Amino acid sequence: MESRIASLFRGADLADAYAVSIPNDDIRDINALAQSVLGQPERWFRALLSLRDAIMTCFGVKTSRQIRDRQEREGGGHIDFFPILSASDHEIVVGEDDQHLNFRTSLMLRGGLRAPDRELVVTTIVHCHNGLGRLYLSAISPIHRLVVRSSLRKAMTRAL
Template sequence: MECIPDESKISSYATNAYFSDCFTSVTRYENQSALDIFLSIARKSPNWINFLMSLRNNIVSKFGLKNLGSLSDIEQYKSAIDYKVGDRVGIFTLHFNSHNEVILEDRDKHLNVKVSFYIEPNGNTARIYASTVVHVKNTLGKIYMLFVTPMHKLIVPSTLKALPKA
């Protein structure tokens, strides 16, 4: 695991966060946007991740938390240019979008979660930083994070493997 890049807009959200992490991968780069990269990853989400999301949704619904759906619940024919800030992008809401960084968010009364995909181009390759920042609002949010944190550390690196190798 590496640190969140200072140039990334999400780095400012990491201050006083209850949880933050960052994973990286080097991939072939053809000037695609950060949102293009996220959409590619989400659409190729492995079945075991979708199973875990389904399990999560069934369990947390008993405690009044919302059903997020599945990471792969992305409209198949919608491209990155079709999305505007405030739109739903699968399980997240689009919070910020530039060519080199996308920040997606999910907020409720327990947590504020922001996920960033930040691109650091280097010719025909790029380092992709997948960063997550969580601000917890109450005890239920802390309890939830006890269970989510270990799974998150498996899921994010696994999803980055879906990127084409450099």
């Protein structure tokens, strides 16, 4: 099974994937998993996101609140401030396009029918458009990795 964002790997400025084993045979709902990973961020992440929004506003970059408000106004599906771009029984893709970069994140259930053979894979791909995008990406990449791993661990702990 291939992710819907697989075609975006070529030329990406960031492409990463993290996977965790699914700990329970009853966990089959990609919507619930995506909500658990993206929809309930830690307080420290919220604080960093507020700082990011305050800084990036100076450069005309969309804030998380602006993205969320637009989705709610237009009736688009979203998880927290992440717009849902596509959804299937096994994968949800969120993402946003802005002047400095475009990003896509896939949350995909992969593997067999039983828990030890199944995993949740979170893949992120970023394409920068300019120097601001590359500078931004270099600053947030270490935090991105920490957030994804922490969110996956927390989601799987909740799932037990």
